[in-house]
Amino acid sequence: MKARTCWEAVCTVDDLVADSGIAVWTDDGPVAVFYLPHRLPALFAISHTDPFSGSNVLARGITGDINGEPVVASPLYKQHFNLRSGQCLEDESVQVKVYPVLLDGNRIRLEVPVAQAASVAA
Structure with missing residues (x-):
């Protein structure tokens, strides 16, 4: 059975900075959203948590x-x-979570799992 998901609005286009990331909070935890305008697609989202340190820092990394x-x-x-x-390029056994990204007008939305409590109430 596939987990339920929703498209959560996390920021606007105006919040993004070219060739860098911003940190956003989702129901699934902290996520790093990157805007790379010279690429298609231009938006990427991965977990904000560095798996090697456990710190929420990946949005501050260099693209x-x-x-x-x-x-x-x-x-x-x-x-x-x-x-x-x-995928971590230096250690194939390590990978961070990737989130599908959607541009909805001026809003950036991420596909995140629906919380179990919300699933029961729905």
Whole structure:
């Protein structure tokens, strides 16, 4: 059985900064949203939590391109995470969660799991 999800509005286009990330809070926890205007798609979202330190810092990482793939380098230990897959490039056993992103007018929406309590009440 597939988990229920919803498209949660997390910020607006005006909140985004080109070639960098911002941190947003979702029902699923902290998420880093990246805006890379020179790419298609231009929006990416991954967990904001660095799996190596447990700190919420990935939105503050430096974005770049490695072998044609968009990445962010963690500001703490410098591991690179693929923004499409969440895969750590330095350690294949580590991956961060990736969230589908939708541009809805001026709003940025992320597909996040519906909380269990909300599922029961619905």
